[in-house]
Structure formats: structure tokens, C-alpha cells
Amino acid sequence: MAIPLSRPPVDDEVKAAVIAAVESGQYILGPECKAFEREFAAYNSAKHAVLTTSATSALWMVIKAFGAKAGDEVLVPSHTAFPTIEAICFAGVTPVFVDIDDTYTVDVKDAAAKVTPRTVGFIPVHLYGHPANLPAVQELCAKHKLWLLEDCAQAHGSTWQGKKVGSFGRAGAFSFYPSKNLTVMGDGGLLVTDDDEVAARCRRLRDHGRQNKDIHVEIGFNLRFNDIQAAVGRVLLRRLDTMNDHRRKLAARYTAGLAGLPLVLPAETRGARHVYHLYVVRTPQRDQLAAFLKDKGVATGIHYPVACHRQPAVEHLKSPPLEHTERIVKEILTLPISAGHTEAEIDEVVAGIKAFFRK
Numbered sequence: 001m002a003i004p005l006s007r008p009p010v011d012d013e014v015k016a017a018v019i020a021a022v023e024s025g026q027y028i029l030g031p032e033c034k035a036f037e038r039e040f041a042a043y044n045s046a047k048h049a050v051l052t053t054s055a056t057s058a059l060w061m062v063i064k065a066f067g068a069k070a071g072d073e074v075l076v077p078s079h080t081a082f083p084t085i086e087a088i089c090f091a092g093v094t095p096v097f098v099d100i101d102d103t104y105t106v107d108v109k110d111a112a113a114k115v116t117p118r119t120v121g122f123i124p125v126h127l128y129g130h131p132a133n134l135p136a137v138q139e140l141c142a143k144h145k146l147w148l149l150e151d152c153a154q155a156h157g158s159t160w161q162g163k164k165v166g167s168f169g170r171a172g173a174f175s176f177y178p179s180k181n182l183t184v185m186g187d188g189g190l191l192v193t194d195d196d197e198v199a200a201r202c203r204r205l206r207d208h209g210r211q212n213k214d215i216h217v218e219i220g221f222n223l224r225f226n227d228i229q230a231a232v233g234r235v236l237l238r239r240l241d242t243m244n245d246h247r248r249k250l251a252a253r254y255t256a257g258l259a260g261l262p263l264v265l266p267a268e269t270r271g272a273r274h275v276y277h278l279y280v281v282r283t284p285q286r287d288q289l290a291a292f293l294k295d296k297g298v299a300t301g302i303h304y305p306v307a308c309h310r311q312p313a314v315e316h317l318k319s320p321p322l323e324h325t326e327r328i329v330k331e332i333l334t335l336p337i338s339a340g341h342t343e344a345e346i347d348e349v350v351a352g353i354k355a356f357f358r359k
């Protein structure tokens with residue numbers, strides 16, 4: 001049987017929640033949205049949670065709410081999903097691309113070397129589900145008075161020394177895209193913050209810059225969320241820790257099964273809780289291995305094959321090369337993992353990889 005890269009958790013409880021929301025007659029920023037915001041804020045120990053259409057929207061609203069303006073520079077790892085960069089550009093500020101370390105998250109030494117008088121903020125990305133080096137990030141931000149916005153789109157429930165990601169900076173952004181650790185069966189996103197002004201400004205930006213029913217005090221956009229999807233999010237939020245535990249169990253099974261093969265396996269820094277949004281391995285024979293597995297019905301992915309600083313959309317920034325990023329993008333391969341995968345499926349993938357290296 002074919003093994004997909006990810007399998008969203010659809011079941012009767014999720015379906016019942018959708019039907020109930022449909023029958024409620026309230027569809028936009030209604031009771032389900034309000035409850036989901038309250039519950040997510042409690043889960044993440046945040047004062048505020050603001051639902052929106054995607055993590056891209058959440059990142060954009062937060063950058064706007066921080067008051068960033070043209071000419072300002074924001075430090076960001078190049079090795080991320082392009083939306084992280086897009087949100088920065090869409091807010092009218094300039095991304096400054098930073099290299100990564102062995103955890104595939106931002107190399108804070110390289111970030112420090114790229115601070116200029118125009119730098120206003122830092123957006124570390126907890127890529128693949130592993131927290132970035134948060135103590136070093138916080139230290140750099142404090143030293144240069146930079147705001148800190150965590151991109152947690154791949155890291156719901158991930159922690160550093162027991163504290164949830166998204167609670168280390170002034171705000172954190174999450175995505176509910178179907179393959180993410182927490183989904184709403186479609187697009188969706190959310191930001192968390194303890195800052196009353198940032199939360200209020202984001203709520204306003206999300207709803208046409210509206211201060212009240214009739215008065216628009218700034219140009220926002222329609223980035224509101226809906227109750228049908230919020231109902232799904234509420235059901236799955238209750239299962240998030242269990243789903244992450246399952247991902248961790250599957251990751252441990254991969255790591256044990258693949259030990260000794262000529263592959264670089266993911267590692268977990270001491271103090272970090274990796275939630276394995278993705279299980280990424282590395283080999284110079286990446287393309288051959290992917291083709292071999294595809295023949296056996298095993299889907300794989302590459303996250304991401306083209307580094308963001310090399311994307312045509314930001315060519316005009318003429319970003320300098322990033323040694324580590326450019327090397328690993330040719331070697332990384334994402335293996336199937338999600339809360340919906342079984343141990344037997346992981347064993348099948350491991351057997352396929354062993355067969356490849358025996359050839």
C-alpha cells in the first residue's frame with residue numbers, strides 16, 4: 001500500500017464538530033473562533049491568541065503591528081518556507097538572509113554578523129518542529145533592541161526547557177495547513193502575544209482596519225477566520241500533545257531503524273522537545289533514494305529544494321551566498337511522518353531505505 005508523506009486526522013469526532021458548527025448559523029469570528037482563541041492561548045500560556053486565514057497573514061499582521069517601515073531590516077533564516085520571507089516583503093520591509101546550524105534552524109552567530117543600524121527585528125523559524133537556539137536569539141535581540149517574532153508554523157507544542165515555542169518573543173505565528181502538527185482541514189493561522197496593543201492592532205488589521213462597525217482607522221484586509229474550521233481546530237488541539245507524542249515515537253523508530261546507514265539523521269538538542277513536523281535525513285544520493293522509494297510506493301519530499309535567498313522573487317536583494325544552506329538543500333529528504341502514520345508504515349520505509357543502500 002502507498003505511504004503518503006502526511007495523513008490528516010479525519011474521524012467522526014471531527015466530522016461531528018463540523019456539522020454542529022454548520023448548524024449553529026454563526027460562521028465568521030463567532031463562538032467557535034472565540035473558544036479556539038481562548039483555548040490556544042491557554043495551551044501556549046499566552047495572554048492573547050488571534051485567529052486568521054494563514055500563518056502568512058499572521059506574520060504579516062504582526063510585522064505591521066510592530067510598526068516596521070520601509071528601509072527596516074529583519075533577520076530571517078533563508079532555510080524556511082517562502083511564506084516567512086513573503087510576509088516580511090509584503091509588510092514593506094527587507095529580509096536579511098541568515099545561514100543555519102546543524103539543527104537546520106538559524107545560526108545566531110551569522111545573524112549577529114548581519115546586524116546593521118537598520119535592523120529592527122529577528123524572525124527565527126522552529127523548522128521541522130525543532131526549536132531554534134532561543135537563548136542565543138533572545139540575547140542577540142536584547143543586545144540590539146530587536147523585536148522577536150517566532151515562526152512556529154512547524155512547531156505547535158514544541159518546547160525549550162519546558163516552555164512552549166511562541167512564548168519567547170513578543171509574538172509567535174502558527175499555521176494550520178493540513179500537514180502541520182495541528183490542522184483545521186484547510187488553510188488557517190494564528191498569532192499569540194502577551195502584548196495588548198499588538199493583539200488589538202492585529203485584530204483590527206484582520207478586519208479591514210475597523211475600529212468599530214463603521215470607522216476604519218487604517219488599511220487592513222479581510223483576514224478573518226471561520227467557525228467551521230475553528231470547530232475542527234478545537235477538537236484537534238485537545239489531541240495535540242498525544243499526536244506529537246506519536247510523531248516522536250515514529251521518529252525514534254526511524255532513528256533506531258536507520259542507525260548505521262550512510263545518512264545524516266535529525267538530532268534533538270538537549271533541552272529541546274522536537275515535535276517532528278518533518279523527519280528529514282541527508283545523503284548526497286538524495287535524488288536516487290527518492291526515486292527508489294517512489295517505486296516502492298513511498299512518498300518523500302524536499303523541504304526546501306530552493307533556498308529562499310535564491311528565489312527569483314527576491315533576486316533584486318542580491319543576497320550573498322549562505323554556505324551551509326546551499327550545501328544541505330541538495331542533500332535533504334523528508335520521509336513520511338504524521339500523527340496518522342503507523343509503526344508498520346515506518347518499518348516499511350526503513351526497509352525500503354535499507355534495500356537502497358544494499359544495492
Ligand SMILES: *Cc1c(COP(=O)(O)O)cnc(C)c1O
Binds near residue numbers: 057084153189
Ligand atoms: C507552512 C509555513 C508557513 C506558512 O503557513 P501558511 O499557513 O501556509 O501561510 C510559514 N512558515 C513556515 C516555516 C511554514 O512551514
